[in-house]
Amino acid sequence: MKTLAMDAAGKLISSSYELDLYRPNIEDYLPSGSSINEPHGELRLRDLLDISPTLTEAAGAIVDDSFTRCFKSIPPEFWNWNIYLFPLWCFGVLVRYLILFPARVLILTIGWIIFLSSFIPVHLLLKGHDTLRRKLERLLVELICCFFVASWTGVVNYHGPRPSIRPKQVYVANHTSMIDFIVLQQMTAFAVIMQKHPGWVGLLQSTILESVGCIWFNRTEAKDREIVARKLRDRVQGADNNPLLIFPEGTCVNNHYTVMFKKGAFELGCMVCPIAIKYNKIFADAFWNSRKQSFTMHLLQLMTSWAVVCDVWYLEPQTLKPGETAIEFAERLYASALII
Incomplete structure (x- = not known):
């Protein structure tokens, strides 16, 4: 795409030169009512695009290379409006909504019953035994995340060594949806840094997820950045x-692209362990566009899809090289994520 834009830009310069050479004849090609002698002595952009396919290609390349495409859902290709396949699609809708969805709701309900009946006694009765309580709460959080993944008929393939509890290390991952946390949490109980949410998600954050040491931030609070940075430095030192x-991208991206990492995770002076998550869109689109859809509706969409299929790669840990800045460190790991 960059090569196309550069070629188009080169042609644009050439076209501008030719425009000066043949200026007297351009009015022959302008739309009716247009004149080369506009109020400010310049041609309007739409007139130039009308007479120059090269300019049209260049403008199209710029628009297609827009940063905003990283945050838009890419609709699937339609295949079901076919007289032979449409009945099969209708049958699939009935299976997903009348068979799979009730079964998944039942699985999730059983999971919450088991979790709450175990978590509440552990949280209340073992307050004086912090080490044992944290260990049991960690296992229970992993358990409820397993039930969530089961409610999506999740098929997750993990590649690489399982994360371990060690001081002075931080894990970074690309971000497609809040379910990234659940997919990773069912394997290892992470302490995640995440934006504070309202509603039932916020209730879970302030009660259950607090038990695994998660850190919450609020973008509307001006002093939150300093408080979170201090908590992060304290957190990575604990053995x-x-x-x-x-999630250094700072927002959900549609899993087709990866945006530049923010440097905060890379200036803690510790080992950085990259994680790459890639979802398969054949069975379900895991991207959550929070501006258009609530997280509740996002979960319902996943529970009425065929399955959530993804691969998780635990990549080789990286450390800051001598003379390397935090920004350069972030860019290096960003480049390694693009390979996946």
Whole structure:
């Protein structure tokens, strides 16, 4: 795409030169009512695009290379409006909504019953035994995340060594949806840094997820950045703390692209362990566009899809090289994520 834009830009310069050479004849090609002698002595952009296919290609390349496409859902290709396949699609809708969805709701309900009947006694009765309580709460959080993945008929393939609890390390991962946290949490109880949400998600954050050491921030609070940075530095120093997970993109991206990492996770002076998550869109689109859809509707969409299929790669840990800045460190890991 960059090559196309550069070629088009080169042609644009050439076309501008030719425009000066043949200026007297351009009016022959302008739309009726247009004149080369506009109020400010310049041609309007739409007139130039009308007479120059090269300019049209250049403008199209710029628009197609827009940063905003990273945050838009890419609709699937329509295949079901076919007289032979449409009945099969209708049958699939009935299976997903009348068979799979009730079964998944039942699985999730059973999971919450088991979790709450175990978590509440552990949280209340073992307050004086912090080490045992944290260990049991960590296992229970992993358990409820397993039930969530089961309610999507999740098929998750993990590649690489399982994360371990060690001081001075932080895990970073690309971010497609809040379910990234659930997919990773069912394998290892991470302490994640995440934006504070309202509603039932916020209730879970302030009660259950607090038990694994998660850190919440609020973008509307001006002093929150300094407070979170201090908590992060304290968190990575603890030998018994759960592994810290950060999504350095800072927002959900549609899993077709990866945006530049923010430097906060890379200036903690510790080992950085990259994680790459890739979802398969054949069975379900895991991207959550929070501006258009609530997280509740996002979960319902996943529970009425065929399955959530994804691969998770635990990549080789990286450390800051001598003379390397935090921004350069972030760019290096960003480049390694693009390979996946």
